[in-house]
Amino acid sequence: MELLSKIATNDGHGENSAFFDGWKAYDSDPYHPTNNPNGVIQMGLAENQLSFDLVQEWVKKNPKASICTSDGSNGFKDIAIFQDYHGLPEFRNAVARFMEKVRGNRVRFDPARIVMSGGATGAQETLAFCLADPGDALLVPAPYYPGNDRDLTWRTGIQLLPVICHSSNDFKITRQALETAYKKAQDSNIKVKGLLLNNPSNPLGTVLDRDTLTESLKFTNDKKIHLICDEIYSATVFARPNFISIAEILQENADCDRDLIHIVYSLSKDLGFPGFRVGIIYSYNDSVVNCARKMSSFGLVSTQTQHLIASMLSDDVFVDRFLSESAKRLGQRHKILSRGLSQVGIGSLKSNAGLYCWMDLRRLLKGPTFESEIELWRMIINDVKINVSPGASFHCSEPGWFRVCFANMDDETVMVALNRIHKFVIQTKGSSSDGINRKQYGRSKLEISLSFRRLDEIMMAPHKMSPHSPMSSPLVRART
Amino acid sequence: MELLSKIATNDGHGENSAFFDGWKAYDSDPYHPTNNPNGVIQMGLAENQLSFDLVQEWVKKNPKASICTSDGSNGFKDIAIFQDYHGLPEFRNAVARFMEKVRGNRVRFDPARIVMSGGATGAQETLAFCLADPGDALLVPAPYYPGNDRDLTWRTGIQLLPVICHSSNDFKITRQALETAYKKAQDSNIKVKGLLLNNPSNPLGTVLDRDTLTESLKFTNDKKIHLICDEIYSATVFARPNFISIAEILQENADCDRDLIHIVYSLSKDLGFPGFRVGIIYSYNDSVVNCARKMSSFGLVSTQTQHLIASMLSDDVFVDRFLSESAKRLGQRHKILSRGLSQVGIGSLKSNAGLYCWMDLRRLLKGPTFESEIELWRMIINDVKINVSPGASFHCSEPGWFRVCFANMDDETVMVALNRIHKFVIQTKGSSSDGINRKQYGRSKLEISLSFRRLDEIMMAPHKMSPHSPMSSPLVRART
Numbered sequence: 025m026e027l028l029s030k031i032a033t034n035d036g037h038g039e040n041s042a043f044f045d046g047w048k049a050y051d052s053d054p055y056h057p058t059n060n061p062n063g064v065i066q067m068g069l070a071e072n073q074l075s076f077d078l079v080q081e082w083v084k085k086n087p088k089a090s091i092c093t094s095d096g097s098n099g100f101k102d103i104a105i106f107q108d109y110h111g112l113p114e115f116r117n118a119v120a121r122f123m124e125k126v127r128g129n130r131v132r133f134d135p136a137r138i139v140m141s142g143g144a145t146g147a148q149e150t151l152a153f154c155l156a157d158p159g160d161a162l163l164v165p166a167p168y169y170p171g172n173d174r175d176l177t178w179r180t181g182i183q184l185l186p187v188i189c190h191s192s193n194d195f196k197i198t199r200q201a202l203e204t205a206y207k208k209a210q211d212s213n214i215k216v217k218g219l220l221l222n223n224p225s226n227p228l229g230t231v232l233d234r235d236t237l238t239e240s241l242k243f244t245n246d247k248k249i250h251l252i253c254d255e256i257y258s259a260t261v262f263a264r265p266n267f268i269s270i271a272e273i274l275q276e277n278a279d280c281d282r283d284l285i286h287i288v289y290s291l292s293k294d295l296g297f298p299g300f301r302v303g304i305i306y307s308y309n310d311s312v313v314n315c316a317r318k319m320s321s322f323g324l325v326s327t328q329t330q331h332l333i334a335s336m337l338s339d340d341v342f343v344d345r346f347l348s349e350s351a352k353r354l355g356q357r358h359k360i361l362s363r364g365l366s367q368v369g370i371g372s373l374k375s376n377a378g379l380y381c382w383m384d385l386r387r388l389l390k391g392p393t394f395e396s397e398i399e400l401w402r403m404i405i406n407d408v409k410i411n412v413s414p415g416a417s418f419h420c421s422e423p424g425w426f427r428v429c430f431a432n433m434d435d436e437t438v439m440v441a442l443n444r445i446h447k448f449v450i451q452t453k454g455s456s457s458d459g460i461n462r463k464q465y466g467r468s469k470l471e472i473s474l475s476f477r478r479l480d481e482i483m484m485a486p487h488k489m490s491p492h493s494p495m496s497s498p499l500v501r502a503r504t
Numbered sequence: 505m506e507l508l509s510k511i512a513t514n515d516g517h518g519e520n521s522a523f524f525d526g527w528k529a530y531d532s533d534p535y536h537p538t539n540n541p542n543g544v545i546q547m548g549l550a551e552n553q554l555s556f557d558l559v560q561e562w563v564k565k566n567p568k569a570s571i572c573t574s575d576g577s578n579g580f581k582d583i584a585i586f587q588d589y590h591g592l593p594e595f596r597n598a599v600a601r602f603m604e605k606v607r608g609n610r611v612r613f614d615p616a617r618i619v620m621s622g623g624a625t626g627a628q629e630t631l632a633f634c635l636a637d638p639g640d641a642l643l644v645p646a647p648y649y650p651g652n653d654r655d656l657t658w659r660t661g662i663q664l665l666p667v668i669c670h671s672s673n674d675f676k677i678t679r680q681a682l683e684t685a686y687k688k689a690q691d692s693n694i695k696v697k698g699l700l701l702n703n704p705s706n707p708l709g710t711v712l713d714r715d716t717l718t719e720s721l722k723f724t725n726d727k728k729i730h731l732i733c734d735e736i737y738s739a740t741v742f743a744r745p746n747f748i749s750i751a752e753i754l755q756e757n758a759d760c761d762r763d764l765i766h767i768v769y770s771l772s773k774d775l776g777f778p779g780f781r782v783g784i785i786y787s788y789n790d791s792v793v794n795c796a797r798k799m800s801s802f803g804l805v806s807t808q809t810q811h812l813i814a815s816m817l818s819d820d821v822f823v824d825r826f827l828s829e830s831a832k833r834l835g836q837r838h839k840i841l842s843r844g845l846s847q848v849g850i851g852s853l854k855s856n857a858g859l860y861c862w863m864d865l866r867r868l869l870k871g872p873t874f875e876s877e878i879e880l881w882r883m884i885i886n887d888v889k890i891n892v893s894p895g896a897s898f899h900c901s902e903p904g905w906f907r908v909c910f911a912n913m914d915d916e917t918v919m920v921a922l923n924r925i926h927k928f929v930i931q932t933k934g935s936s937s938d939g940i941n942r943k944q945y946g947r948s949k950l951e952i953s954l955s956f957r958r959l960d961e962i963m964m965a966p967h968k969m970s971p972h973s974p975m976s977s978p979l980v981r982a983r984t
Contacts, residue, residue, distance in 0.1 A: 025695065025728065027763065032634045032795040039798065076581040083577045090572030092812060097563045101556040105912075107778040142622055142803040149802055153659055154512045179633055179659070179799070215505065248505065283507065298587040299807030315512040318519065319659070322629055323622040326806035327779030332572060432585075 036178035043068070043170045043417035046401075050411045057436060065441045068411040070226060070379045071432035072260065072296035074353040075346060079295075082342050089335035091328060099331070106327045109320050111140050115330040118337035119304060123289060125343060126259045131271040133306060139316045140330075141303035142323025144256050144290035148175035150305060150319045151286055154312050155250050156182045156217040162252070163187050163205050164220045165197045167227055167382075167418035167425070172220070185209055185216070188421045191384075194373060195228055197221070197236050202243050218250030218284075219243065224257040224267065227418050227427035228382050229358075229375030231261060237273045245280045252286045259294035259347055262355030263376040274308070282308040291333065293379065295346075300329045354379070354431060357438070361430045364442040368449040372428075379431040383412070386424030397423040408444050516658035522878060523548070523650045523897035530891045537916060545921045548891040550706060550859045551912035552740065552776035554833040555826060559775075562822050569815035571808060579811070586807045589800050591620050595810040598817035599784060603769060605823060606739045611751040613786060619796045620810075621783035622803025624736050624770035628655035630785060630799045631766055634792050635730050636662040636697040642732070643667050643685050644700045645677045647707055647862075647898035647905070652700070665689050665696070668901045671864075674853060675708055677701075677716050682723050698730030698764075699723065704737040704747065707898050707907035708862050709838075709855030711741060717753045725760045732766045739774035739827055742835030743856040754788070762788040771813065773859065775826075780809045834859070834911060837918065841910045844922040848929040852908075859911040863892065866904030877903040888924050 026033070038044075046068045055063035087095040091103045106112065116135040123133050141147040156162065158181030164172060166186035177183055187205040189195040202219070209216045221240060223232040232240075244251040253270040261267040274285055287306040292298035302325050305316045325333075337343060362372055362381055373382040389396035394416045401414040404426075415425035430438060506513070518524075526548045535543035567575040571583045586592065593615070600613040621627040636642065638661030644652060646666035657663055667685040669675040682699070689696045701720060703712040712720075724731040733750040741747040754765055767786040772778035782805050785796045805813075817823060842852055842861055853862040869876040874896045881894040884906075895905035910918060 025697075027635075027728075027730075028791060028795070029633060029635055029637050029640075031637075032791065037795075037798045071585055073581065073585060076584070079584075080577050080580050083572050083580060084574050087573065090570050092563050092570030093567065093573050094564050097560050100560050100563055101553065104556070104559075104777045104779050105551055105553060107772075107781075142626075143801075146802045153509060155507075155509055157509050157511075160509075174798075174801070179802075217505075248507075250507075292587075297584045299584050301587075301804050301806050311508060311512065315508070315517075318517040318654075321623075321654070322626045322659075323803035324781050326781050326809040328812065329806040329808050332808065 031179055036174065038170060038173040041170060041417045043413050046405055046411040046413060049405045055437065062409065064405065064409045064411050065437060066411050066432065067429045067441060068413045069432045070293065070429050071298065072293055072379055073432050074357060075350040076296065078346050078349060082336060086335060089332050091331055103327045103331050107324065109317050109324060111138065111325065112327065112330045112334055114334040114338065118334045122337045122343060125347065126294065127269045127271060128266065131269060131275060137306055137313050139305040139313060140320045140325045141305055143292060143301045143303040144254065144288055145171065145175045145303065146323035147288045147290065147303040147305045148172065149180060150316050151252055151288065152176045152180040152182050153319060154315050158182060160215045160217045161185045161209055162218045162220050163202065163216060165189050167195065167415060167420035168222060169226045170417045186419050191422055197240065199239050199243060206247065216249055218252055220252045220254065222254040224261060224377035226257060226378060227380060228373055229378035229380055230373065231265060231267050231377050233265065234268055237268060237270060238277065241273055241277055241280055244284060250284050250286060252288060254288040256288065256290040256293050257378050259350065260354055260379060261377040262351045262358060265376065267377065286312060301325060302329065302333060357430050360438060361428065365445070368446055380427045380429040383426045383428050384424065385426055389424050392423055394423045408448055410441055410444060511659055516654065518650060518653040521650060521897045522881060522894050526885055526891040526893060529885050535917065542889065544885065544889045544891050545917060546891050546912065547909045547921060548893045549912045550773065550909050551778065552773055552859055553912050554837060555830040556776065558826050558829060562816060562819070566815060569812050571811055583807045583811050587804065589797050589804060591618065591805065592807065592810045592814055594814040594818065598814045602817045602823060605827065606774065607749045607751060608746065611749060611755060617786055617793050619785040619793060620800045620805045621785055623772060623781045623783040624734065624768055625651065625655045625783065626803035627768045627770065627783040627785045628652065629660060630796050631732055631768065632656045632660040632662050633799060634795045638662060640695045640697045641665045641689055642698045642700050643682065643696060645669050647895060647900035648702060649706045650897045666899050671902055677720065679719050679723060686727065696729055698732055700732045700734065702734040704741060704857035706737060706858060707860060708853055709858035709860055710853065711745060711747050711857050713745065714748055717748060717750060718757065721753055721757055721760055724764060730764050730766060732768060734768040736768065736770040736773050737858050739830065740834055740859060741857040742831045742838060745856065747857070766792060781805060782809065782813060837910050840918060841908065848926055860907045860909045863906045863908050864904065865906055869904050872903055874903045888928055890921055890924060
């Protein structure tokens with residue numbers, strides 16, 4: 025008899041991918057400006073750290089928001105024993121209101137439909153458990169967030185089928201691509217139960233336009249399958265076009281079946297609080313609300329955190345300021361990174377949202393294969409000492425794309441990263457005979473056939489390893 | 505095509521039982537000393553509310569324990585972005601140390617084996633996912649906590665098979681009972697993957713003795729199946745005999761297979777913080793630790809809460825005082841309730857732990873059936889207006905037992921509850937001809953053939969309903 029379960033002994037958690045290997049590399053040699061200036065810079069982590077000063081300022085001004093202050097401790101008992109899976113009413117109200125604000129107050133959210141979960145990770149799994157049986161499938165436009173595989177399939181036994189999108193039209197999701205994926209599933213006798221959209225997209229950093237959303241809604245309605253919209257990056261939009269929620273599209277299409285529509289939300293990206301594990305399921309289907317709420321017992325939000333979030337998000341002045349300032353800072357950071365890259369001829373997909381760029385390194389590949397992609401990625405992480413995430417881990421159909429995160433570090437670290445890239449490119453131009461037989465292809469004019477190894481020797485001082493920091497353990501990010 | 509999953513449309517969440525119905529009854533008419541003095545008193549909720557003054561005092565003295573005070577807010581960012589599934593090192597250390605203290609420092613716990621989960625609810629489910637495949641079974645001595653069915657079976661597809669225990673030997677778990685349950689499963693071609701013990705027991709309020717624990721360990725080792733020990737009530741032991749953890753037994757039996765041993769823990773009962781959702785899996789099996797840790801992404805403890813708990817449990821003076829004072833107060837409360845019941849001839853199982861008594865009302869049943877039990881329960885809740893939990897919801901094999909919780913209310917409310925019971929018994933003695941043909945049986949000398957309805961008419965003033973309070977919504981307790 026097997027001692028453990030099939031789930032425990034399979035690889036469904038998906039940690040054995042380059043996406044997570046990069047974190048391990050970072051973790052064993054993390055960059056620090058003084059302690060380890062030649063360490064790996066972590067650009068594989070979609071964290072929003074740019075506006076914490078605003079939060080800290082608010083916290084100091086609002087001692088009652090905590091049950092652990094003299095002002096707030098009278099509520100300690102009531103909050104500590106509260107385990108109603110509906111959540112604190114003021115929490116649900118504040119989250120619903122916040123979601124409305126992020127969507128420009130063009131839609132309304134009913135607090136009674138706000139269901140808690142352990143981050144978006146828990147929200148995705150809960151929806152999968154509610155909507156599909158083992159063996160059933162959800163369609164997901166690729167490239168998509170690597171954690172989806174763990175979140176949606178590992179313990180539920182469902183499967184994700186990619187909807188193949190192409191760089192030729194900026195990875196747009198077309199009706200034809202949807203139909204192709206659907207038909208392929210049918211041909212394999214796989215029951216498709218829904219379509220999962222991620223808007224704004226991780227890793228693309230783009231928002232879905234009105235046509236794509238409307239077409240996706242029509243497609244799922246025609247097939248009578250669910251439409252799950254993961255909108256966890258909705259407040260990271262820093263430039264036009266504006267974010268359009270599926271909630272707006274639903275409003276414009278009154279005849280569609282609302283029972284099929286579900287939104288996943290979280291405060292991990294928009295506010296930058298991944299540690300607080302605030303995930304939200306907003307379903308228009310009463311049965312799903314009821315069932316998901318029962319399941320939320322497995323991953324309720326700590327009432328201490330609910331209480332804090334309720335206070336914070338009820339402060340309209342703070343929320344308005346945070347949203348505009350955070351978007352502004354993300355936009356500035358995005359500009360620094362994307363311009364810095366383009367100055368040395370590295371392009372990236374035009375984007376206006378997210379905490380990352382989708383960088384195009386196709387011309388640096390030895391050949392148009394994923395083997396070449398992973399080879400290039402290893403050189404980047406081992407020699408340039410920057411952890412970026414290869415497109416293969418996002419199920420991208422074309423090799424050569426990499427996600428580069430830009431909001432989980434300070435300005436100085438971004439400049440160090442850009443300097444490393446610049447040096448690497450300059451070095452490249454002066455040393456095209458490096459002994460590596462690297463075949464150039466694609467539209468690039470830039471000659472980048474260099475010895476990463478030699479660059480490394482130039483740049484690297486002897487390592488001064490920082491002690492292993494469990495604060496940055498690589499394997500463990502619940503959602504990035 | 506079915507719109508939702510089988511899990512969503514079955515009744516596996518188990519909320520359709522009398523256990524939860526009682527909460528609904530309470531919720532629609534909750535007792536309040538002044539606003540609704542004739543409302544239902546909630547004695548169906550295993551909450552530990554007796555020592556919150558100590559916690560509140562500590563919180564005020566330790567402003568740095570919170571990231572939401574002026575003293576602590578410098579740590580806000582680091583805590584808010586921390587999402588390592590290993591947990592804050594100081595949190596794991598403090599929890600391991602606390603678990604040792606609760607076990608009289610007779611065992612050591614390795615912080616590296618502390619795995620977080622969303623309460624004991626999440627811990628149980630995670631272990632089920634790790635240890636068993638759909639269709640496999642765990643043996644569970646009955647009576648057992650009703651939530652186990654939801655926690656362990658709903659989404660995992662495994663099943664729980666009761667080990668039948670009897671009042672004749674105080675519901676002791678015997679080797680014979682274990683073998684009988686095991687054989688019955690084998691005869692049905694069901695694969696048994698483990699035994700789940702609850703020590704101290706909910707609902708019995710008793711601790712497992714050394715012989716029972718040793719015998720259970722031998723049984724599971726002989727069969728090469730897992731032994732899961734749910735020790736979430738370990739610090740509620742208020743009288744001799746002392747609590748013995750499976751960790752101690754393991755120490756005494758060095759030859760047994762440690763890979764089969766797993767402990768479930770939580771701070772919901774021992775500290776009284778169910779809202780904080782701190783569940784712990786402590787496994788002696790490395791693979792289970794690793795797998796459970798990956799699964800903990802679905803229900804991590806909020807870092808805000810980890811930070812607070814780490815500070816609080818690292819304070820040895822506070823912890824020692826809390827543990828001794830909490831046990832003392834629980835013992836006093838238990839004495840008040842059990843004596844009050846025995847004064848009117850109502851017996852209960854001799855117990856020394858937990859937040860409840862296991863009350864023996866067999867002699868009040870019309871007959872020795874579960875129909876009679878539920879009938880009596882309805883009368884108690886509708887007429888005496890006390891919500892207790894019937895034995896059937898705990899899978900008890902003998903009708904007539906009820907769990908009465910005593911630590912989720914203040915002294916005055918206990919007295920009101922006891923007064924209602926006293927009045928009911930006095931009323932009984934004076935009106936034995938009530939038109940109800942209630943057959944008396946069992947060992948009781950007391951004549952209790954009364955009209956609950958008439959009692960109700962005497963006691964009840966016109967209701968003044970308190971507004972629906974979501975703070976006490978009935979369906980929703982993650983764990984009681």
